[in-house]
Amino acid sequence: MLKKTTPLVLALALSSASLLGAQMPEPIAYTLRFPAPQTHYVEVEARVPTGGRPEVELMMAVWTPGSYILREYARTVEAVSAATETGEPLPVEKTVKNRWRVETRRAPRIVVRYRVYSREMSVRTNFVDSGFALLNGAATFLTLAEDGKRPHEVRLELPAAWKVSASPLSPLPGGGEHAWVAEDFDTLVDSPLYAGNARIYPFEVAGKPHLLVNEGEDGVWDGPRSAADARKIVQAEVDFWGVAPYPRYVIFNLLTExxxxxxxKNACTLMSSRWRTRTREGYLDWLGLVSHEFFHAWNGKRLRPVELGPFDYEREVYTRSLWVVEGFTSYYGGLMVHRAGFSTVKEYLKALSKSIETLQTTPGRQVQPLDESSFDAWIKQYRPTENSGNTTISYYTKGEVVAFLLDARIRRATGGRKSLDDAMRLAYQRYSGERGYRPEELWKTFGEVAGTDLGDWLRKSVDTTGELDYAEALDWYGLRFTPEPAEKKDAEPKELPAAWLGMDVSNRDGRVTVTAVRRGTPAYEAGVNVGDEILAIDDFRISSDGLEGRLKYYRPGEKATLLVARRERLTRLPVTFGEKPKNRWTLEARPDATPEQKAHLAAWLEGKAGVVKEEKKAVTVQ
Ligand SMILES: [Zn+2]
Structure with a gap:
């Protein structure tokens, strides 16, 4: 069923486009040049059809889908000019921060020129230097402010030193090696462009071409190994969903430190350190990044909330479902790395435990529900302050933990016959079309797979700040949170625990400065402020890196005075030291797990559908 649904939708979209070919609007044609890439500029020339109108309005996106903050890309645009095709200058007037009105003098086409300063090295902005260019559609292209679909063509003119380019867009027929066409502006924005000298590794999965574009290998990064392993991740996720829903897929892997x-939809951009193939931990992190971003080709880009497409590029788009888009993708991101054979059971459980620990030690979980975390992404998740931990919770973190618990709940409710995997596939089948899902539709789908209504459980987990209950999941899989080791009778005498304040500090220029104060900690109770410089404890000076060392000489429960400098003025703050809370959130297999529990654990970690009957199939937990 899955294999039929999506290609059918695609086929319909394509055939309607070609049927309407005669009426298809004339494309906007861009040429991008890099005459002095070391100055970080891309020069853009756009041939824009006017439809014979006396004036046209050009628009630039203010944000990039997938990254929920207004980035005001027009900040980096300069020297916008317009002319007729014969070179007669035309008046250009800026109307709002991201729009330009051009008088056309009834010319059928106008030529718009501008340049874009490109030196922000991130996955959602532009970067150009003598080595390479990474361009994102939203940050690069002015387009006609209009409704409806219009093709956009892009031709890259590469500096002589650059040999390759890559894009998930279709090659422009007759356009040469570095020319592409997007069927509409949405596709253009969703398709990064790379030019430079990257090593490109092509591979095929499910009959579809894939490219791994490694910029910056520099003899350090193990390119062939990364391509072989990226392929395994791609294979595992295509197998998971039962369909590869794109014509071709490009992984832009920028090793830019x-x-x-x-x-x-048809690509992802990753940035990391070129040293990551040299340590196991670093490499697993990179595989996790590949796994996460590739999983979005389904969850987030095709199976998506109704609000996330088609986009309004000029204002915020609000959705309450980013905990599914990002949290569930984080859950499967790690799980698929394990299922593809890269991480051990212990490594996988350790990573999941880290998310649980982060959630359970963030005071903001008791302030901000998950759906609100999603809705307010624009002003909170993407604009953190020193107080964020006290008032917000990440929809990545809590969404991942909710996915883990929901998966266990569905497995338990169906006696192990169904899982969240089945629920995601059914949701994909139903909601990956043009419209997307509303939260209640998704919940109903999950409930159908579970064979029981999950509404109350999801409402509590998503719409409230109530604590999550781990007991059911732990019991199903035969897991527990690692208990503290029992005190041995003849143990060597141990150092008493050090005093703890519960604040974050930075050591800069010989000063210990407070950067965050967690709610409910000794520092919080004592009235320590962010920005305070800690000078002394009980009037004994502490050196720049000595705070932690000094705290070893005090004990939890002991009282002292902190001498702090606040806006240059010295202040004494009485404090009662606490003890650093122990991590109570590390998952491990129960030593007394039953054969059933072991089978449940194996079925989950191996991604097998159904009950694992043979006990010998249970994995050994190491
Ligand atoms: Zn993501």
């Missing part, structure tokens, strides 16, 4: 990932 920073981080981040951004999903697109």
């Amino acid at each position: 920073n981080g981040g990932g951004l999903e697109h």
Whole structure:
């Protein structure tokens, strides 16, 4: 069923486009040049059809889908000019921050020129230097402010030193090696462009071409290994969903010593360190990034909330469902790395435990429900302050934990016959078309798979700040949170626990400065402020890196005075030290797990449908 649904939708979209071919609006044709890439500029020339109108309005996006903050891309645009095709200058007037009105003098086409300063190295902005260019549609292209679909053509003119380019767009017929066409502006925005000298690794999965574009291998990154392993992740996720819903897929892998990932329908952009193939932990992180962003090709880009497409590029788009888009993708991101054979059971459980621990030690979980975290992404998740931990919870983190618990709930309710995997596939089948899903539709779908109404459970987990209950999931899989080791009778005498304040500090220029104060900690109770410089405890000076060392000489429960400098003025704050809370959130297999529990654990971790009957199939937990 799955295999038929999506190609049918695609086929319909394509055939209607070609049937209407005669009436298809004339494309906007862009040429991008890099005459001095070391100055970080891309020069854009756009041939824009006017339809004979006396004036046209050009628009630039203010945000990029997948990254929920207004980035005001017009900030980096300069020297916008317009002319007729014969070179007669035309008046251009800026009407709002991201729009330009051009008088056309009834010319059928106008030529618009501008340049874009491109030096923000991130997955959603533009970067150009002598080595390469990464361009995102939203940050690059002015388009006609109009409704309806219009093709957009892009031709890249590469500097002599650059040899390759890549894009998930279709090649422009007759356009040469570096020319592409997008069927509409949405597709253009959703399709990053790369040009430079990357190593490109092509591979095929499910008959579809895939490219891994490695920029910055520099003899450090293991390119062939990364391509072989990316292929395994792609294979595992295509097998999971039962369909590869794109014509071709490009993984832009920029080894630029920073981080981040951004999903697109037919591509993703990853940024990481070129050293990551050299350690197991770093490499698993990178595989997790590939796994996460590629999973979005289904969850988020095709199976999506109604609000997330088609987009209004000029204002915020609100949705309450980012915990599904990002949280469930985070859940499966890690799980698929394990199922594809890369991480051990212990490594997988450790990573999941980290998310549980983060959630359970973030005070903001008791302030902000999950759906609100999603809705307010624009002003909170993407604009964190020193107080964010006290007032917000990440929809990535809590969404992942809710997915873990929901998966266990469905498995338990169906006696292990169904899982969240089935629920996601059914949701994909139903809601990956033009419209998308509303939260209640998704919940109903999950309930159908579980054979029981999950509304109350989901409402509590998503719409309230009530604590999540782990007991059911732990019992189903035969897991527990690692208990503290029992005190041995003849144990060596141990150091008493150190005093703890519960604040974050930075050590800069020989100063210990407070950067965050968690609610409910000794520092919070004592009235320590963000920005305070900690000078002394009980009037004994502490050196720049000595705060932690000094706290070892005090005990939990002991009273002292902190000498702080606040706006240059010295203040003494009485404090009662606490003890650093122990991590109570590390998952492990129960040593006394029953054969059934072991089978449930194996079925989950191996991604097998149905009850695992043979006990010998249970994995050994190491
Ligand atoms: Zn994501």
